[in-house]
Amino acid sequence: MRRREQVSRIRRRGTQLRVENLEGRVLLSHGGPEWPHPERITVSFVPDGTEWTMNGTTEQSVLQQAISSQYDWATWKKEFLRGLYAWAQYANINFALVSDDGSAIGSAGSTSDHNVQGDVDFGDIRIGMWTLPWSSTVAGAYLPPPNVTTTEAGDITLNESYKNSSYFYPSFVKTVAAHEAGHALGLGHISGSVIMNPTLTTYEFRQVDIDAIQEIYGPRQHDSFDQGGRGNSMSTPINVTNRLDSQYRYTFNGVDITTPTDRDWYKIRIPSGAGDELLVRMHTHKLSMLAPRLVLYDANGNQIKAVNGEYGKTITLRKKVRPGQVYYVKATGRGTDEFSVGAYALMVRISNAPLLPVQVPNTATPAGNTSGTPQSALAAELYETTEVARLDVAGTTGEHEREQQEEVVARDAVLASDDAAALAYLTSDIDSLLEDSDAEENANAVDPLGGDLLADALAELSL
Ligand SMILES: [Ca+2]
Ligand SMILES: [Ca+2]
Ligand SMILES: [Ca+2]
Structure with a gap:
């Protein structure tokens, strides 16, 4: 003392x-x-x-x-x-x-x-x-x-x-x-x-x-979605559905939790023909030391589940789904401390296909x-x-x-x-x-x- x-x-x-x-x-x-x-x-x-x-x-x-x-x-x-x-x-x-x-x-x-x-x-x-x-x-x-x-x-x-x-x-x-x-x-x-x-x-x-x-x-710079006014709230979400490939998957690279209060909102409508499980992964491993948090909501904004990770850890949400359902995903920092900011990638998949890879910046000098x-x-x-x-x-x-x-x-x-x-x-x-x-x-x-x-x-x- x-x-x-x-x-x-x-x-x-x-x-x-x-x-x-x-x-x-x-x-x-x-x-x-x-x-x-x-x-x-x-x-x-x-x-x-x-x-x-x-x-x-x-x-x-x-x-x-x-x-x-x-x-x-x-x-x-x-x-x-x-x-x-x-x-x-x-x-x-x-x-x-x-x-x-x-x-x-x-x-x-x-x-x-x-x-x-x-x-x-x-x-x-x-x-x-x-x-x-x-x-x-x-x-x-x-x-x-x-x-x-x-x-x-x-x-x-x-x-x-x-x-x-x-x-x-x-x-x-x-x-x-x-x-x-x-x-x-x-x-x-x-x-x-x-x-x-x-x-x-x-x-x-x-x-x-x-x-x-x-x-x-x-x-620290906001990601391009935030800069464009997308993803800042549940009412202005980043649209996932129209980006899905033929195997119902997409990976957002270069997204960022820029301040302890930054919330990145994504919206997913389950297409017909997709699988019956929605997988959402917030990938921070080898990108930053962000302590990640993912929250899944239904179409009415009711929280379904949340997952938290330690600094630099990658976290994954899974949910049984049916075509036509709408879900919102909120990606944030886990807390408000030093580890509450950082780069991440958001990986989405509604099928059994492999996830689309994360692009790790090539820094070789x-x-x-x-x-x-x-x-x-x-x-x-x-x-x-x-x-x-x-x-x-x-x-x-x-x-x-x-x-x-x-x-x-x-x-x-x-x-x-x-x-x-x-x-x-x-x-x-x-x-x-x-x-x-x-x-x-x-x-x-x-x-x-x-x-x-x-x-x-x-x-x-x-x-
Ligand atoms: Ca952001
Ligand atoms: Ca070497
Ligand atoms: Ca060195």
């Missing part, structure tokens, strides 16, 4: 940081690195043992063992993905979870394709845990192309040294995930109490975070492709950045006194490594503050991070 309170305290401190730097930070992201195919950015957790080489040292990932020994892996994984996926409600992107073959980070993988995006062997964003060579770095992420043109692009490295820390509590890890995913999408650091602050981690997406991600990818040169001077600034700045914050040393040290360290050692050139790091030593039991007893301990001095230090962190 103490830890939770002190995290809150640190977050409150963040709100006092100067805000006049915000505009500059937004501009840093403008025209910066971005995924060639934001419509489907894949994500994978590497299996333990997956190798990552940094500064000539090869480490093996211990993520799943480290987490499973303390927490329920499925719960932790969902909370991590919650933070990562949170960006999808603000930007025109989809994240889809895929498997990972365990090939070394930065490699071509076990299959002959070698793609910076869309490689069949692992996600575009691979997540693992290694002992990072920087003791005060909690996690890091590689920027997307064109800043990084190897398969390392977008990969997120968690520091094993912090595996027992509050950073990786299931209740807190979404904050780390949101920050690192921001880098993996192309964002640099932003001052203030925001997701992209380099040290004061908060799980509050502020307008400045949202503006920054929308500068790159734009806001060869690694090493340098044709995607930075589009602007600001992008070039990021592209040229070889400095990984870090902020170290020391905790107290006395029972009733505190000392703060703030230091922005140009990471000269990293400069020599091409691998690290485009790494952006969430850095801090907040744990030393969390462990400071004086903070709440000491009425004067209102400024543990040094106030304006910290703000000045943050302002200098311009990556």
Whole structure:
């Protein structure tokens, strides 16, 4: 509990940081690195043992063992993905979870394709845990192309040294995930109490975070039906019947639950000659991490049945039907949380024929492709950045006194490594503050991070 309170305290401190730097930070992201195919950015957790080489040292990932020994892996994984996926409600992107073959980070993988995006062997964003060579770095992420043109692009490295820390509590890890995913999408650091602050981690997406991600990818776009005024209500449904093929089936590709309140309505009149079972499938697997919900209604709007799915799961409704009957189907997100938006496909069939396939966007982009040169001077600034700045914050040393040290360290050692050139790091030593039991007893301990001095230090962190 103490830890939770002190995290809150640190977050409150963040709100006092100067805000006049915000505009500059937004501009840093403008025209910066971005995924060639934001419509489907894949994500994978590497299996333990997956190798990552940094500064000539090869480490093996211990993520799943480290987490499973303390927490329920499925719960932790969902909370991590919650933070990562949170960006999808603000930007025109989809994240889809895929498997990972365990090939070394930065490699071509076990299959002959070698793609910076869309490689069949692992996600575009691979997540693992290694002992990072920087003791005060909690996690890091590689920027997307064109800043990084190897398969390392977008990969997120968690520091094993912090595996027992509050950073990786299931209740807190979404904050780390949101920050690192921001880098993996192309964002640099932003001052203030925001997701992209380099040290004061908060799980509050502020307008400045949202503006920054929308500068790159734009806001999330409604599907073509919604844009055309179709499917928004039971009285303006998307007509399924006139699209059915000779075997009484159709698959809607490219449809989207765009906001937590988006409802996509479909209407089906059972044709004569069709089979006696209506099948409706809301397919999210490998398209997004939408937690889907399907509701079936009769012609009078009475609910017949509903099916819900976990994030990224595909769900199916079945109903015995007769020719001439009319049904409505409502496709939505299951709830209103981070997983309540995302791309899906709606598959309909009133026969025994195979379902018409889902079209998964082809995102294959060869690694090493340098044709995607930075589009602007600001992008070039990021592209040229070889400095990984870090902020170290020391905790107290006395029972009733505190000392703060703030230091922005140009990471000269990293400069020599091409691998690290485009790494952006969430850095801090907040744990030393969390462990400071004086903070709440000491009425004067209102400024543990040094106030304006910290703000000045943050302002200098311009990556
Ligand atoms: Ca491959
Ligand atoms: Ca990658
Ligand atoms: Ca929609």
